[in-house]
Amino acid sequence: xxxxxxxxxxxxxxxxxxxxxxxxxxxxxxxxxxxxxxxxxxxxxxxxxxxxxxxxxxxxxxxxxxxxxxxxxxxxxxxxxxxxxxxxxxxxxxxxxxxxxxxxxxxxxxxxxxxxxxxxxxxxxxxxxxxxxxxxxxxxxxxxxxxxxxxxxxxxxxxxxxxxxxxxxxxxxxxxxxxxxxxxxxxxxxxxxxxxxxxxxxxxxxxxxxxxxxxxxxxxxxxxxxxxxxxxxxxxxxxxxxxxxxxxxxxxxxxxxxxxxxxxxxxxxxxxxxxxxxxxxxxxxxxxxxxxxxxxxxxxxxxxxxxxxxxxxxxxxxxxxxxxxxx
Amino acid sequence: xxxxxxxxxxxxxxxxxxxxxxxxxxxxxxxxxxxxxxxxxxxxxxxxxxxxxxxxxxxxxxxxxxxxxxxxxxxxxxxxxxxxxxxxxxxxxxxxxxxxxxxxxxxxxxxxxxxxxxxxxxxxxxxxxxxxxxxxxxxxxxxxxxxxxxxxxxxxxxxxxxxxxxxxxxxxxxxxxxxxxxxxxxxxxxxxxxxxxxxxxxxxxxxxxxxxxxxxxxxxxxxxxxxxxxxxxxxxxxxxxxxxxxxxxxxxxxxxxxxxxxxxxxxxxxxxxxxxxxxxxxxxxxxxxxxxxxxxxxxxxxxxxxxxxxxxxxxxxxxxxxxxxxx
Numbered sequence: 001x002x003x004x005x006x007x008x009x010x011x012x013x014x015x016x017x018x019x020x021x022x023x024x025x026x027x028x029x030x031x032x033x034x035x036x037x038x039x040x041x042x043x044x045x046x047x048x049x050x051x052x053x054x055x056x057x058x059x060x061x062x063x064x065x066x067x068x069x070x071x072x073x074x075x076x077x078x079x080x081x082x083x084x085x086x087x088x089x090x091x092x093x094x095x096x097x098x099x100x101x102x103x104x105x106x107x108x109x110x111x112x113x114x115x116x117x118x119x120x121x122x123x124x125x126x127x128x129x130x131x132x133x134x135x136x137x138x139x140x141x142x143x144x145x146x147x148x149x150x151x152x153x154x155x156x157x158x159x160x161x162x163x164x165x166x167x168x169x170x171x172x173x174x175x176x177x178x179x180x181x182x183x184x185x186x187x188x189x190x191x192x193x194x195x196x197x198x199x200x201x202x203x204x205x206x207x208x209x210x211x212x213x214x215x216x217x218x219x220x221x222x223x224x225x226x227x228x229x230x231x232x233x234x235x236x237x238x239x240x241x242x243x244x245x246x247x248x249x250x251x252x253x254x255x256x257x258x259x260x261x262x263x264x265x266x267x268x269x270x271x272x273x274x275x276x277x278x279x280x281x282x283x284x285x286x287x288x289x290x291x292x293x294x295x296x297x298x299x300x301x302x303x304x305x306x307x308x309x310x311x312x313x314x315x316x317x318x319x320x321x322x323x324x325x326x327x
Numbered sequence: 328x329x330x331x332x333x334x335x336x337x338x339x340x341x342x343x344x345x346x347x348x349x350x351x352x353x354x355x356x357x358x359x360x361x362x363x364x365x366x367x368x369x370x371x372x373x374x375x376x377x378x379x380x381x382x383x384x385x386x387x388x389x390x391x392x393x394x395x396x397x398x399x400x401x402x403x404x405x406x407x408x409x410x411x412x413x414x415x416x417x418x419x420x421x422x423x424x425x426x427x428x429x430x431x432x433x434x435x436x437x438x439x440x441x442x443x444x445x446x447x448x449x450x451x452x453x454x455x456x457x458x459x460x461x462x463x464x465x466x467x468x469x470x471x472x473x474x475x476x477x478x479x480x481x482x483x484x485x486x487x488x489x490x491x492x493x494x495x496x497x498x499x500x501x502x503x504x505x506x507x508x509x510x511x512x513x514x515x516x517x518x519x520x521x522x523x524x525x526x527x528x529x530x531x532x533x534x535x536x537x538x539x540x541x542x543x544x545x546x547x548x549x550x551x552x553x554x555x556x557x558x559x560x561x562x563x564x565x566x567x568x569x570x571x572x573x574x575x576x577x578x579x580x581x582x583x584x585x586x587x588x589x590x591x592x593x594x595x596x597x598x599x600x601x602x603x604x605x606x607x608x609x610x611x612x613x614x615x616x617x618x619x620x621x622x623x624x625x626x627x628x629x630x631x632x633x634x635x636x637x638x639x640x641x642x643x644x645x646x647x648x649x650x651x652x653x654x
Contacts, residue, residue, distance in 0.1 A: 003516040003533075003627060005556045005593040007600070016592050019599030023583075023615040058591035189330040195592075206330075229332045256350075261588035263624045264385035265343050265522075266332045272346030273334070288350040291652075292619065297590045298627070302332060325618070326653045 002193035068321030069159035081109030087117030099127030099168035105147025138212025150182035160319030186303030329520035395648030396486035408436030414444030426454030426495035432474025465539025477509035487646030513630030
């Protein structure tokens with residue numbers, strides 16, 4: 001059912017970004033004239049981190065701006081990449097002597113616009129580099145894999161590295177190590193709705209689920225009959241593990257992410273099923289995150305992410321953060 | 328649309344509680360044979376705090392067990408009070424020399440069962456008392472007002488008091504001071520669905536909203552045409568302020584709470600509208616919480632809560648906590 005609590009659908013992103021800044025004045029500031037959130041207290045030292053993309057994935061990415069994570073989040077229109085000018089503005093707002101690292105989700109619009117902004121920044125003498133997150137193993141070809149909930153782990157690892165004095169090259173390197181170790185996949189039970197047109201992002205039968213969906217309202221790579229939590233978790237976890245290199249000593253962080261409207265009741269049933277499954281395989285789960293981390297507005301469904309850790313990544317994952325949600 | 332990721336609807340509460348404990352082994356432990364979550368490390372000193380009620384309101388209340396907040400959460404069946412035997416078990420699990428305070432939401436089943444458990448505990452020589460939260464001003468008669476999202480503030484105030492060495496009487500007193508200063512009201516745009524019957528909690532028209540709903544799937548006290556965020560926030564905020572005593576120097580904490588399926592995009596638009604409205608009235612907002620705090624599974628809608636603060640309440644509200652969400 002398409003019902004939203006909004007004012008003007010054409011201004012929803014601006015109003016949302018303003019609301020986030022107003023609700024968190026000690027942590028966030030909106031850049032005037034742009035849908036960009038930066039830390040209220042600009043970081044003076046260390047690599048600055050920027051992420052962003054189309055809106056509709058909240059708390060991504062404005063909710064991850066804060067001590068220990070991002071320095072800025074650039075919000076495009078709903079499910080549409082922000083333009084290069086906005087990204088460049090964010091770069092100029094947060095740049096430090098150590099440089100700026102962009103964390104880009106692997107969608108063609110985001111990649112094009114963020115890379116253009118990085119190039120322009122470099123042309124103006126600003127140290128700027130980027131990494132591309134592609135954790136969605138629903139797509140076979142790694143180059144075409146989308147960035148989904150695993151992106152939050154990259155924010156956290158890179159944020160801790162920047163805080164710990166890693167330089168730009170080192171921060172990029174550890175972010176890429178994380179990216180190589182992060183794999184995700186999701187299912188959707190019900191679509192999300194465009195705030196402007198009111199249309200659902202896809203049609204789906206009463207007893208069906210989309211498997212391997214993206215987070216921009218696109219349908220999955222296949223439609224299956226809706227299954228039990230245990231069967232869904234088993235299918236996704238096995239899919240992910242098939243694409244990973246690991247052994248019996250590997251340790252993982254697990255994320256159970258709601259796509260927006262899936263209640264914690266269901267997410268915690270999924271947590272139980274997935275943790276039991278991994279335990280039965282003899283694998284060690286270092287820690288587990290359950291909640292709304294990367295959403296598609298009110299889409300019903302969930303994604304699972306496995307992040308294979310080593311000692312360096314574990315230390316960075318433990319670095320304290322002050323952002324909008326508990327991490 | 329009723330679609331859930333579950334296994335057996337009859338076992339959903341047990342599986343969810345197990346999942347919460349498994350996902351947070353450093354913070355939570357399930358009491359064997361009961362749907363009770365306690366801290367993995369039992370508190371040895373200070374008043375112990377217990378809350379609970381029917382399931383379906385997650386993260387309430389298991390998500391609020393942890394350092395600085397609750398010592399135990401008792402989960403009943405979906406939207407049904409836990410029985411006195413379970414509450415008594417929780418009391419015995421967490422009791423300290425300083426005693427136990429029960430934080431009860433004002434629903435007849437909860438009040439009856441928690442009070443019976445408190446009486447039994449007292450009969451067995453355990454110091455035990457309770458407070459009743461009734462923040463829902465949709466109901467006119469204060470005695471009949473339900474406990475909704477404002478309950479989280481009571482957990483936080485009482486938790487900080489217990490940590491700060493308040494005795495049982497003092498903890499109860501400050502919790503009651505908080506309760507008197509907390510008022511909430513909500514709207515619902517779409518119902519939630521019973522995991523067992525699959526039935527919606529109410530029927531609602533395409534262009535309607537329920538105003539003044541409870542969190543147990545019950546419909547609101549009136550049906551209105553769906554309005555803009557600005558109009559909804561104005562109506563609720565004015566309703567709340569009419570029931571409060573305050574002056575120009577009053578300071579408030581504001582909570583914008585999703586009933587389950589309302590995305591952060593909409594909640595943050597509501598935050599902007601409400602904060603602007605309060606500012607225009609000359610009122611001071613001390614801080615603001617935006618997110619899923621007290622839900623009705625996948626119900627679509629939101630509630631607003633205003634909590635009038637004094638210096639003592641501000642200090643207690645600032646006390647650090649380690650629970651499942653950022654508070």
